[in-house]
Amino acid sequence: MPWTIYDYRDRRNRNPVKEWCESLQKKDLARLNQRIDILAQSGHDLCPGLASNLHGAPHLYKLRINGSVAVRLFLCKGPINMNTEYTLLHGAFERDDELPPGTLETAEEYRQEIIRDPVNRRGLHERAKK
């Protein structure tokens, strides 16, 4: 069953996930878009390692792309309808197996904002293009 993918929107209705994706190199973006396409088609349970759970952040998942840099995109199931939706929350680059400080906290904060105001704090996924 296909899933609906949403992007987090900030207070000014900007789409920071899309802006971050557009900053990626072309091949890394292609790999990330492929993962998002599979997520939309199959969800994350079928494909092992597609979206991994995170220690200490029970509601978040991580998409990993190992291209020219270690691309990490944080997302959650739902958070409004847990059976049909994923929401892309926050992107980051991992260096030496370390994420920038506050990455998971930021993603979780965005998830909470969506739960409080789902109409304004998320929109349908906008595909990043080069």
Added chain:
Amino acid sequence: MSELRSNLREEFRDRDYRHAYADESLNTWIATQIKVLREQRRLTQKQLAEMTGMAQPRIAVLEDVNYSSWSINTLRRLAEAFDLRLSVKFEAFSSLIPEIEGMNREALERPQFEDDGWFHKKDVQSEDSEILRNAREGEGQKYHHRHASVLQFPQQPSSGFLGTGALIASGAGAQ
């Protein structure tokens, strides 16, 4: 045309983009199919490891879409353990789209020989012609003939360009 088809039709005009996307799809397909075939046969990773002469952590690595260093010899060992043939083909990019759209457990499952119905039927004459016709045309060509007018992908360069590689464990006669 679906949104996915529309996106890929535009994005795949870029050579680097389509090869990166197809590489990632290949990794996703193989890792997921290994897990699905193992589960279809009700095997644990440890049991599959014993059947293939590998260590269990190695199976866990192979069943991860983030793994990309596939070897045909390793896939051959897995195919034998699953009682399937290994099929390695070069395919046109347009054939990737139905694979993405149809990515689900059923599309990845394959019957082992004992459950491969064609070999165990008494009257297979009517099916023979279809199987032989499919074998002559090839899966990629069949798809191209049926969908070329819909997808209208740009022509690939003709001088030695082979498209993306596909490594697929297939049951004989399975679609």
